[in-house]
Amino acid sequence: MTGLSAGVAAACGPPAPPSREPIPQARLGMESGGIPGAGNVQPSTPVTDTLTLFTQEQAAIVRAASGRIIPKDENGPGAIEAGVAFFIDRQLAAGMREREYRLGPYQPGEPTQGDRSMLSMRDRYRLGLAAMDEYARQRFGRGFAELSEQDQDQVLRDMDGGQADQVVTVVGIENVPVQFAGTGPESIQHASPSGKVFGLQAFFEILRSHTIAGFFCDPIHGGNRDMVGWKLIGFPGAQIGGYRDWILNYGVPFDGCFANLATYHVQSALGSQHGHGQGR
Amino acid sequence: MAVQPRVDVVSIGFGLVGGAIANELGKRTSLQMVALERGPFRRTIPELAIDHFDEWRFTVQGELFQDLSQETITFRNAIDQTALPMHQYGSFRPGLGVGGAAVHWNGQHWRALPHFFRYRSHLIERYGSNFLPEDTTIMDWPVSYDELEPHYMYFEKVFGIAGKAGNIRGRIQPGGNPFEGWRSEEFPQPPNQIAYGPTLFREACEQLGFKPFPQPTANSPTTYVNPDGMALGPCDYCGFCEYYGCHVGAKASPILTVIPSALRSGRLQVRELCNVLRINHAGGRATSVSYLDASGQEQEQPADLIVLGAFTLNNIRLLLLSQIGEPYDPQANRGVVGRNYTYLVMGGGGTGWYDDRILNRFMGSGANGYAIDEFNSDNVDHSGLGFFGGGSIACNNTGARPIQQYGPLPSGTPTWGSGWKAAVKYYYNRVVSFGIQGESPAYRQNYADLDPTYRDAFGHPLLRITFNFTDNERKMIRYIAAKASAPIIAQMNPAIQQVGSDLADYNIVPYQSTHLQGGTIMGSDPTSSVVNRYCQVWGMPNLFVVGASNFPQNFGYNPTGTVGALAYWAAEAIVNRYLPSPGMLA
Numbered sequence: 001m002t003g004l005s006a007g008v009a010a011a012c013g014p015p016a017p018p019s020r021e022p023i024p025q026a027r028l029g030m031e032s033g034g035i036p037g038a039g040n041v042q043p044s045t046p047v048t049d050t051l052t053l054f055t056q057e058q059a060a061i062v063r064a065a066s067g068r069i070i071p072k073d074e075n076g077p078g079a080i081e082a083g084v085a086f087f088i089d090r091q092l093a094a095g096m097r098e099r100e101y102r103l104g105p106y107q108p109g110e111p112t113q114g115d116r117s118m119l120s121m122r123d124r125y126r127l128g129l130a131a132m133d134e135y136a137r138q139r140f141g142r143g144f145a146e147l148s149e150q151d152q153d154q155v156l157r158d159m160d161g162g163q164a165d166q167v168v169t170v171v172g173i174e175n176v177p178v179q180f181a182g183t184g185p186e187s188i189q190h191a192s193p194s195g196k197v198f199g200l201q202a203f204f205e206i207l208r209s210h211t212i213a214g215f216f217c218d219p220i221h222g223g224n225r226d227m228v229g230w231k232l233i234g235f236p237g238a239q240i241g242g243y244r245d246w247i248l249n250y251g252v253p254f255d256g257c258f259a260n261l262a263t264y265h266v267q268s269a270l271g272s273q274h275g276h277g278q279g280r
Numbered sequence: 281m282a283v284q285p286r287v288d289v290v291s292i293g294f295g296l297v298g299g300a301i302a303n304e305l306g307k308r309t310s311l312q313m314v315a316l317e318r319g320p321f322r323r324t325i326p327e328l329a330i331d332h333f334d335e336w337r338f339t340v341q342g343e344l345f346q347d348l349s350q351e352t353i354t355f356r357n358a359i360d361q362t363a364l365p366m367h368q369y370g371s372f373r374p375g376l377g378v379g380g381a382a383v384h385w386n387g388q389h390w391r392a393l394p395h396f397f398r399y400r401s402h403l404i405e406r407y408g409s410n411f412l413p414e415d416t417t418i419m420d421w422p423v424s425y426d427e428l429e430p431h432y433m434y435f436e437k438v439f440g441i442a443g444k445a446g447n448i449r450g451r452i453q454p455g456g457n458p459f460e461g462w463r464s465e466e467f468p469q470p471p472n473q474i475a476y477g478p479t480l481f482r483e484a485c486e487q488l489g490f491k492p493f494p495q496p497t498a499n500s501p502t503t504y505v506n507p508d509g510m511a512l513g514p515c516d517y518c519g520f521c522e523y524y525g526c527h528v529g530a531k532a533s534p535i536l537t538v539i540p541s542a543l544r545s546g547r548l549q550v551r552e553l554c555n556v557l558r559i560n561h562a563g564g565r566a567t568s569v570s571y572l573d574a575s576g577q578e579q580e581q582p583a584d585l586i587v588l589g590a591f592t593l594n595n596i597r598l599l600l601l602s603q604i605g606e607p608y609d610p611q612a613n614r615g616v617v618g619r620n621y622t623y624l625v626m627g628g629g630g631t632g633w634y635d636d637r638i639l640n641r642f643m644g645s646g647a648n649g650y651a652i653d654e655f656n657s658d659n660v661d662h663s664g665l666g667f668f669g670g671g672s673i674a675c676n677n678t679g680a681r682p683i684q685q686y687g688p689l690p691s692g693t694p695t696w697g698s699g700w701k702a703a704v705k706y707y708y709n710r711v712v713s714f715g716i717q718g719e720s721p722a723y724r725q726n727y728a729d730l731d732p733t734y735r736d737a738f739g740h741p742l743l744r745i746t747f748n749f750t751d752n753e754r755k756m757i758r759y760i761a762a763k764a765s766a767p768i769i770a771q772m773n774p775a776i777q778q779v780g781s782d783l784a785d786y787n788i789v790p791y792q793s794t795h796l797q798g799g800t801i802m803g804s805d806p807t808s809s810v811v812n813r814y815c816q817v818w819g820m821p822n823l824f825v826v827g828a829s830n831f832p833q834n835f836g837y838n839p840t841g842t843v844g845a846l847a848y849w850a851a852e853a854i855v856n857r858y859l860p861s862p863g864m865l866a
């Protein structure tokens with residue numbers, strides 16, 4: 001039983017013979033939910049810190065915001081260390097959500113009918129980041145990335161709570177004409193997945209969900225570097241050997257090695273057998 | 281437009297239904313067959329093997345789901361609203377590609393309860409003719425449980441279903457579901473090795489006097505060879521089933537079983553990336569299928585027999601686009617195509633967060649747990665309760681992929697920042713949940729038709745869904761939550777306990793289930809059903825429509841097992857009854 005905060009790593013060799021006996025609760029430890037062999041990482045492909053879509057300024061805002069949504073703290077690395085900004089940049093460049101229905105006519109609907117926006121995810125970021133920076137300037141006199149962590153938290157709280165939408169309107173929205181059935185030309189409304197008009201509150205939810213995705217995705221996508229997200233919670237990752245020897249080990253934290261897709265791709269390229277830290 | 285050489289049989293869509301029927305025709309006839317599938321032909325190994333451990337690609341980006349940029353549905357809660365197109369996935373996730381949604385399913389297998397096949401008659405006999413709400417259009421099936429039993433059994437052998445029988449030829453078996461219909465034999469395979477969290481649910485249920493039993497599963501616990509010689513398993517409980525392939529070939533799917541078997545006949549051609557536009561017909565016979573091939577060219581495929589076995593939504597839509605059967609009109613309560621569209625009711629389950637247990641939530645399979653059936657369907661005496669219907673209750677360790685399953689977290693937990701991070705770290709591996717799969721009855725006002733405004737990428741009308749839950753289901757969920765979820769979670773005794781809240785309006789945003797039924801329902805009367813008891817379209821004997829679209833209403837279980845049984849029931853009718861004497865079967 002090891003945990004990141006305990007700073008102890010189990011050796012990633014063949015596992016101890018599985019026991020069907022529950023271990024005493026005193027051994028469970030209270031600070032983490034059972035951490036596999038932390039720190040024993042299979043080789044993974046190198047990542048490069050190259051932006052493919054964001055400007056340096058946009059990336060700085062995303063990086064800073066992600067670092068407040070999942071901060072580095074006493075529980076270990078956060079979204080900045082996980083490379084979340086690079087994950088989002090790469091996914092936007094690759095065409096996130098390109099398999100959506102996008103045909104009109106666009107018209108407002110009920111919250112139960114879902115996202116009504118014609119904005120692409122790229123445009124949501126472009127417009128959302130600009131508005132977020134504008135709100136930071138109006139409230140604190142500086143752009144978001146230049147604020148103290150305390151002030152960044154305040155901006156994010158104002159976005160999350162909807163107060164920022166009272167101050168800053170996402171740029172560009174009023175200029176898009178749309179024909180509503182029977183009512184003539186009107187400004188379009190951009191609705192978030194929760195049915196709210198697209199604005200900073202909706203954009204915050206996008207940032208939050210993508211930060212979590214970039215923190216917990218397979219590292220092959222550019223986030224979760226060194227599997228820091230998985231190590232935080234004890235998710236062992238891509239275990240192609242599975243847990244047949246362990247599933248009936250009720251209450252015993254898994255102590256095999258963390259593994260990810262790059263582990264297997266590297267091994268495949270080298271022509272070796274698929275395998276992982278459990279030695280199967 | 282090019283006209284292809286005539287074949288004996290065309291299958292529209294090539295998933296579970298098309299694969300099972302093609303396999304039977306391949307083994308038992310000499311017919312020449314073509315299968316038209318809009319998605320790609322991927323094999324479990326290698327395409328859906330190691331790389332499937334990728335939550336971002338498969339779950340979040342929906343690698344195996346239908347491409348909404350080509351076709352979606354429009355949705356509204358009620359007739360007086362304007363239906364709007366579903367832009368992105370939420371409530372349900374139809375599959376794309378050979379094998380269909382049964383490639384990315386969890387593998388939870390159920391048979392419907394016997395009384396469900398004569399549900400309207402059963403409820404009226406038990407509670408009187410004034411018992412049912414006036415707007416309910418639930419119906420008896422035109423086929424009985426006894427008639428389907430051999431086909432359930434055969435499907436279970438083909439898919440290597442693992443479980444523990446509760447009723448073998450009328451004798452109740454310890455450890456199984458005492459409420460299930462009789463089975464001719466034990467399950468083909470013994471239950472899975474079951475993860476820790478569900479055993480806590482099982483123990484609590486036993487202590488409360490309920491009869492928990494292992495969730496029947498298509499995740500093969502051993503190396504299994506089915507009647508066609510196709511091999512499955514063994515499952516290693518990696519926790520990547522729903523939305524994924526299977527790197528060890530343990531999760532039974534059409535592309536591991538019936539489809540490779542069907543291809544061995546040498547008389548089946550699968551055409552991938554073909555979008556069917558309509559079924560052409562004249563004089564009460566289906567004559568050919570028009571489709572766009574992979575290059576976008578329109579093709580016509582003449583055939584003597586056409587099997588429409590696509591997903592529920594596509595079965596309904598293709599009949600409407602082909603002008604086969606009278607579209608349902610809810611105002612006049614007449615017409616048949618689109619009638620009795622039903623869903624499934626999720627809500628009212630229990631969640632517990634432990635301080636003193638590590639649960640290894642990430643170990644499991646799509647159907648790894650225990651269930652109870654005391655509160656399903658009419659297993660409860662509904663006298664005086666003010667509602668009908670019920671639901672199964674199950675606790676499964678289906679995996680804990682962290683982007684979407686880092687939680688649930690106790691209510692009041694911060695949604696970001698260090699407080700969120702600490703809670704995720706602490707609770708990720710200490711939480712267990714169980715859920716209710718509640719029955720979604722059929723109502724006059726819930727239906728499907730063609731949208732008057734929105735179109736697919738090829739210019740054809742989208743399917744429009746009009747659907748909402750009613751007070752009946754709200755009372756049902758509230759009752760089960762109070763009588764089952766609350767005592768079970770209390771008995772499990774976690775440090776923090778929560779029971780799901782009341783049922784709101786149906787919302788297309790959060791994922792609930794891909795259990796869509798009805799719209800081409802089977803019945804004994806052509807004025808209220810689309811197909812007869814053999815899944816044959818009334819008035820068009822050479823067109824069979826098969827799938828969950830045939831269910832007159834949902835029951836409180838996953839539909840796939842009954843879809844499999846219906847596919848074999850229809851195949852049997854085609855081989856033994858239709859081919860010797862092509863015409864309407866009586």
